[in-house]
Amino acid sequence: MTSRRLLLAGLTLLVILLVGWIGANTTWEPTEVPTPRRGEARTNPFYTAGRFAEALGARTDWRHTLGDTPADAVIVASSFHWDLIPSRQRALERWVENGGRLVVDDRFLATEAFLKWSGIRRKFPELDDEDDDSATDLESAEPERCQMVSGGGSGTRERYRLCDYFSRITLRTTEPVLWSLSDDEGMQAIRVGKGRGTVTMINADPFATGSLLDRDSDHARLFVAATMLRERDVVHFISENERPSLLALIWRHGAPVVWLAAAWLGVVLWRGGGRLGPQAPDPEPARRSLAEQIRGTAHFALRLGGGEALYAATLRAFNAAAGTRIPAFTTLDTEARAAAVARLTRFDAAALAGAMTTVDFRRGAVLRGAIALLEAARRQLLTRSTGPTHGTD
Numbered sequence: 001m002t003s004r005r006l007l008l009a010g011l012t013l014l015v016i017l018l019v020g021w022i023g024a025n026t027t028w029e030p031t032e033v034p035t036p037r038r039g040e041a042r043t044n045p046f047y048t049a050g051r052f053a054e055a056l057g058a059r060t061d062w063r064h065t066l067g068d069t070p071a072d073a074v075i076v077a078s079s080f081h082w083d084l085i086p087s088r089q090r091a092l093e094r095w096v097e098n099g100g101r102l103v104v105d106d107r108f109l110a111t112e113a114f115l116k117w118s119g120i121r122r123k124f125p126e127l128d129d130e131d132d133d134s135a136t137d138l139e140s141a142e143p144e145r146c147q148m149v150s151g152g153g154s155g156t157r158e159r160y161r162l163c164d165y166f167s168r169i170t171l172r173t174t175e176p177v178l179w180s181l182s183d184d185e186g187m188q189a190i191r192v193g194k195g196r197g198t199v200t201m202i203n204a205d206p207f208a209t210g211s212l213l214d215r216d217s218d219h220a221r222l223f224v225a226a227t228m229l230r231e232r233d234v235v236h237f238i239s240e241n242e243r244p245s246l247l248a249l250i251w252r253h254g255a256p257v258v259w260l261a262a263a264w265l266g267v268v269l270w271r272g273g274g275r276l277g278p279q280a281p282d283p284e285p286a287r288r289s290l291a292e293q294i295r296g297t298a299h300f301a302l303r304l305g306g307g308e309a310l311y312a313a314t315l316r317a318f319n320a321a322a323g324t325r326i327p328a329f330t331t332l333d334t335e336a337r338a339a340a341v342a343r344l345t346r347f348d349a350a351a352l353a354g355a356m357t358t359v360d361f362r363r364g365a366v367l368r369g370a371i372a373l374l375e376a377a378r379r380q381l382l383t384r385s386t387g388p389t390h391g392t393d
Helices: 002-024 047-055 086-097 106-110 112-118 132-139 219-227 246-272 290-303 307-325 334-345 349-356 364-385
Strands: 059-063 074-077 101-104 120-123 144-152 158-165 170-173 177-182 187-194 197-202 234-238
Touching: 047 059, 047 219, 047 234, 086 101, 086 187, 086 197, 101 219, 106 112, 106 197, 112 120, 112 187, 120 187, 144 187, 158 177, 158 187, 158 219, 170 177, 187 219, 197 219, 307 334, 307 364, 334 349, 334 364, 349 364
Parallel strands: 059 234, 074 101, 074 234, 101 197
Antiparallel strands: 120 170, 144 158, 144 177, 170 187, 177 187, 187 197
16 A cells, blocks of 8 residues: 555656646747638738728729729739630720729739730840759749839839849830839839820739738838829729639529529429328238138128129029939928938028028028028038048948
């Protein structure tokens, strides 16, 4: 008992020492954990930019098509398939040329139709054909975290911190430049005129939800400069990557049809289902014997008032069986017939005589008794007539 107590005390001491060591070597520091986006912020990549523009007095919306857009409005587009639908492309081009302000990011640099229409091109650094290492470095280059870009238009000088862009790939154009921002490599933002409107391209993706309010960047100020934002402006954010799912579109545009289809399916399943419990088992296939058929027919005849015909048929069958056993049976009177049958069958002669002559057809019990007696006597006569034919000792 003493050794057990010592072991328990030692284990307790070890646990205390372990807890003390962990407490002495552990530090607790607050860590900021971003909460996941919810609601529209989870699906709208321009949610933060839209709320920011509204705080500055503009009206905003997020859409997937051009729709009804005023000529003096602003469109900020990203992940938009410029030349996917020719009619939509021509409508956007006309809208800009009529006075619209279009702002796009670097994802439009991969669309040749847009580059040709806007006059803006990418400019790659000049590489020596023999310098394979430089070409490899350009292909594997990481985006710049944050760099200072500066410039402006019409005599102004602006400076912004632009983050997450490939500084070695710059922009160029043969059109008159209305506004631009450059770093040491070249232009990173550019605005050109198209008709009465303008096209502004940023060589980055600075207006997405996660980067507009980046502490290390000036993307919010850059948004105001790129859109030339004024109070009471209308700003439309357009993107095509964040589209509702197929099920969401079906529900949004065809909810009544979905309800009707669900109701029809429910009715079909209900009609094909069980009825207040398991279904009754199928009856086993069986054939009725001849005796069962005869008895069934007889009961049916009695119930429908056909007792006289049934009695007459039974009496004829009885007389025929008795005629095969009793010589000159048909020439005998009723009492003699009953006595002769009684000797062979051991039935009561008086009962047999009554069953053969006086039967009250109105009384069902009497009629059934007479028929039963005659039938039993007939079977006895037939049994005895077909018995063994060999002699006895």
